[in-house]
Amino acid sequence: MKQTQPCADTLQQARLARYSPGSTKASARYLWPLAALILLLAVNLLLDASFFQLSFQDGRLYGSLIDILNRSAPVALLAIGMSLVIATGGIDLSVGAVMAIAGSICANLLLQADLPLALVIAAGLATGIAAGLINGTLVSYLKIQPIVATLLLMVAGRGVAQLINQGQIVTFLRPDFAWLGSGSWLGLPLPVWLVIAMFGLSQLLLRRTALGLFIEAVGCNATASRYLGINDKAIKLFVYAFAGFCAALAGMISAADIQGSDANNAGLWLELDAILAVVIGGAALSGGRFSLLLSVIGVLIIQSLSTTIIVSGLPAKFNLLIKALVVLLVLLLQSDKFRRQLSSVLPKWRKGGQA
């Protein structure tokens, strides 16, 4: 349900529409992405029922569903950051490259003897924030178009990571760091917990303070929000730094997962998956509206699709085509106009739809 942009209404009305629990608008936004996710999982039930099998082994849950959650983690983190950037009307193409940089920094630090783990993690996260601050400064203070400003780091960042790694894949043997990527806690893989923690913290920060509202206001109309007394430049700087932070965390998870930093391939094209997830979640690229939960559901749709394709046994050359078709279908289902046209063609649907 593409409802009216909050910009068009007053902000007050927009808030009401989104937050009042009984409102049809609020619940309908969740309907189609969730329906798509359930449909995809249902396809797996038809392909192979053992897909849903969960067993408990070596102190952790084990099964394809857990794999989907675990493999979604890096992109989910990227999507959380990307949601905020897109909500301000921007875009961050550099997150995949930032993943590679953070991974390479951590891997090289881990090769130094006996650096404490906390320091390595702090260095990785600081790298991400620094990269985000560069993006944010270019976008907010130097007024460079976000797609161009972050394209710079997207291209250069991978080069920086390759330079740090000297063109090699740097591997390390540090079980404590590897635990970030392949460890588990209370039965769930650690990356899943990191996503849950990040999601919870961001949600608190955005919805229990005015920050979320400010971000949407800046995305709707930066000039108007400035006249209202919102420091739009600082807000933009913050969201890019936040996206950089999320990307660094994602980069460390993927490096820890394979116990090595592969500058050429770590996070490659994942920025596009993250943007796609945010869009599947119903956010407008023009800014002004976002939902972290819907973005994460978007990520789960993409990852379920990838896992389904692997399990389906279709030849590899069909992968990308199938992915594109399913994404198109999900986006069409979310379009009001398309559903109206469809219901005029299918009389049965109309009856059901009006109920």
Place this chain on the structure above:
Amino acid sequence: MKIKRLLGATAMLALSSSLALSSLARATTIGFSQVGSESGWRSSFSESVKREASARNIELKFADAQQKQENQIRAVRGFIAQRVDAIIIAPVVETGWAPVLREAKRARIPVVIVDRNVQVNDDSLYLTRIASDFTEEGRKIANWLMQKTDGKCNIVELQGTVGATAAIDRAKGFNEVLSAHPNAKIIRSQTAEFTRSKGKEVMESFLKAEQGGRNICALWAHNDEMALGAIQAIKEAGLKPGQDILVVAVDGVPDYFKAMADGEANATVELDPHLGGPAFDVIAAYLNGDKDIAKYINNTGELFSQDTAAAEYQQRTNK
């Protein structure tokens, strides 16, 4: 670091060539146009050529094309203008080489193609091509696996990037051998894009889809990196890679030798990065008057298994 090393090498070369001037004729000058440094294999290829050149007292002009053919063509034109004695090209792509090769031929400079192929109608445009045969690599590793399992095996395959020559030809060679063994078959096959992380992800799904991996006898990966990722997935599923599931791949990167030494992988065919030696041999022979040189020199690497892995790993990391 690299620049410093390069400077050092050039300084040494300059020194040695000035020493050589007094006793011999001037050192051979060879231009080498490399693809770039996109993978660990590529970097060790470049390093090996540089090392070999300084050992043979050859003045090497090294040009990194950063994955762009136009840079390579510009570099080759530069070599021709500098009147080098020979040119080595590791081409980025196969097509579009005829004009610049014709220029080299007109200047009477022999060109050796290494690694990937070039497509030209007139094969007199280059002296020879030195490369390993991907199909042969696939055959070698398949033969080893069939011998090990007596031709009875359920194999899962991790393919390289869709459409890559290495992936297509390695699969072709492997399947050729497999067709002679009716009890061996590939039960699952997916691309893992030649990367470690995808290798792990795809293998996780394969293991779930094949009853926790109990149905899988061997993993065949089109390169070592994917196999290394898959080994982690097998371990995390509670199985022993190398025993419960045999692991075979192609490339021979140092990390894979370590995995073999630890008993977690079984065999690999080396994709020899030391193409500098054979190329310099051919050029020396040609410059000394040997005009009868084969158009293709097969440089397919050896098969390595666990027996020699520990020693090989030692040798590869102590360079």
